[in-house]
Amino acid sequence: MNRVMLRAKLHRATVTEADLHYEGSCGIDADLMEAADMREFEQIELYNLHNGERFSTYVIEAPRGTGAISLNGAAARKAQVGDLLIICTYAPMTEDEARRHKPRIVLLGDGNRIAQVRQL
Numbered sequence: 001m002n003r004v005m006l007r008a009k010l011h012r013a014t015v016t017e018a019d020l021h022y023e024g025s026c027g028i029d030a031d032l033m034e035a036a037d038m039r040e041f042e043q044i045e046l047y048n049l050h051n052g053e054r055f056s057t058y059v060i061e062a063p064r065g066t067g068a069i070s071l072n073g074a075a076a077r078k079a080q081v082g083d084l085l086i087i088c089t090y091a092p093m094t095e096d097e098a099r100r101h102k103p104r105i106v107l108l109g110d111g112n113r114i115a116q117v118r119q120l
Contacts, residue, residue, distance in 0.1 A: 002092040008036040008104040010087040017070035024073025027062035036106045049084040067112035
């Protein structure tokens with residue numbers, strides 16, 4: 001049996017842009033992607049701390065060092081600029097892998113700057 005486990009999370013990411021007319025996705029600053037080990041076009045789950053919305057889309061790379069978190073297409077209807085999000089990736093794992101697995105947690109501060117990176 002496989003379990004689907006949390007692989008990585010960006011915690012308290014602030015939405016910086018929302019563009020309803022752009023092709024759907026979530027732009028994430030390349031520095032944040034690297035810190036959370038997220039890949040372009042990887043599926044992500046997003047949880048909006050302001051309104052309770054939960055939705056999924058995929059990652060596109062935003063310019064490094066900008067702190068950008070942009071919601072595009074239909075995802076732009078799920079949050080407003082300034083809302084706080086939790087952005088997660090998950091992965092299927094065997095029982096043995098799940099027992100050893102430690103998710104990567106990236107805590108963000110003002111301007112979506114990295115405050116701390118932890119492996120739980």
